[in-house]
Amino acid sequence: MFKGLISNNMAEKVFDLLDEMEINPNSFTLAILFKACAELVNDRAIKIGRKLLDEMPENYRNDVVVLTSAMHMLMKFGDIQSAERYVGNEMFERASDLFEQIHLNFDSVTYTVVFNACAGLANDRAMKIEKKLLAKMPENYRNDNITSTSAIDMLMKFGDVESAERIFRSIKAKGAIIYGALMNGYNLNGESWKCFKIFEEMKEKDIIPDEIVWNILIGACSKSGMLHHCQYIVKQIPLNIQNKIRIQNALIDMWGKCGSIENAKNVFNLVVDRDTITYTAMINAFGLNGMGSQAAELYREMPNNLRDHVSQICVLNACSHAGLLHEARTIFNEISLKTESIITTMVDCLSRLFMFDEAQK
Template sequence: AEKVLDLFDEMKIEPNQFTLSTLFNACAVLNNNRAMKIGKKLLDEMPENYRNDNITSTSAIDMLMKFGDVESAERIFKSMKTKNIITYNATIKGYVANEMFEKALDLFEQIHLSVTSVTYTIVFNACAKLCNDRAMKIGKELLAKMPENYRNNNIISTSVIDMLMKFGDVESAERMFRSIKAKGTNIYGALMNGYNLNGESWKCFKIFEEMKEKNIIPDEIEWNILIGACSKSGMLHHCQYIVNQIPL
């Protein structure tokens, strides 16, 4: 991303909307003082008619949200005449990243477009973080509407299990887990983490055995969750067994 900005510094021509999108994306990734300075300068100089280009404006919103400048991102969002679902997703995701979960749900409820798999994941994450009556209602309603084929998307399913466990609805999280055909390590991690949160740490050991049977190797996150389960369960023989399995 630094090289993108280096190249831009050498440019002697005005950037078009495609160049601007690339530069905004590079600034969002870098998110340092240089990136903030260049990104905001480009935005100030951006021709007014570019604001209605969804790709350029969405890149600008994403960049500003990464900078923590929510107010400027909101101004861009409001100034756009036509918004697509990608623009809504970027703005909701920005609210979540800046821990403005109520605002994320407010904007989600204003969407009158077909939502995507990305929308589902972002909103489930917002509901999990907020974890109040409103979040539980929205999260469960959205889950009930979710297309069946999304269950086999590991990213969405992980966010669903995490949300349900945060709600304390262990049974629904387990049902979701069992309905997933191909499970990645992150799915197992979300379930075990949920058991730890809900005082059912002993169930983690059964899940670990299932992972072993299916030759799924835990990564560092899952090992840490299992160690957490050991300390909470007080089942010493299981703890010793888990510790012996951890690769050196």
């Protein structure tokens, strides 16, 4: 009955019937109800759809038909984040077959979710799916900044830089989000130098970088290690952006990697509420520049609750490269949870100083 009502464009009647019947929907009924919610997309449909999803029995959560219908409904609601939570590795591979079988009409939201899932999987199966989807994607969706951003991100994660650039060039009205996706892809694929050219294009077109784009550009500077790139970019970052902790942390890392330890320290001193990343970036900057004692000293100043295995590895590396065996050994012995990476770093430290017997223990 439900199916017949939906086929005759009477999805609202389905909800009336559902209220009257007081039944526990089975997997088949749930799939139909999700489809009805996806077709209506009004307040009532959204309320019913979410309620059905929350109350759905656990055993139905492994049913591909039900999950695909639920995903499609959530996408129609514009709730991409919730839809993506249902796209696990195995479920996506099975659901992708079903997408083709039931001939879902892909809209821009559906394309975005599937591109994001493909980017997450980044395997041969995902690559085949992306090629098929890109080939049949309507032209008007290619000018949707969100959909195209997902496509560029996916292609860059596959290492297909040329195809990503092709999509980028085909977009008529580009926003900062698109430029950011392309630059992030260049960083991922070892072509950071291209970011600076894209940045110049943004300036020519009066497109203002947001915090994310500035962060990506700082990352490109870190990878290039060229001091003049760093100086050129930093001069152009607005003060209100420079005061963001995420940017400050990235700048500390950047200055450390290009050998400008004084600039790194200056930024570190400006950070008001230092977090784990702030301390770790500065410790690493000291380590990269042969300042193991300063790295160990800062680690000692770092609040205990902010220390994690990454900061511990950084300080051990700094001590190792500076030949500070006593400091490294003391810090290592104080670490309560010694991960495999921490142990490996300590072994490396001992080996560098020819303490092979102790390293083997």
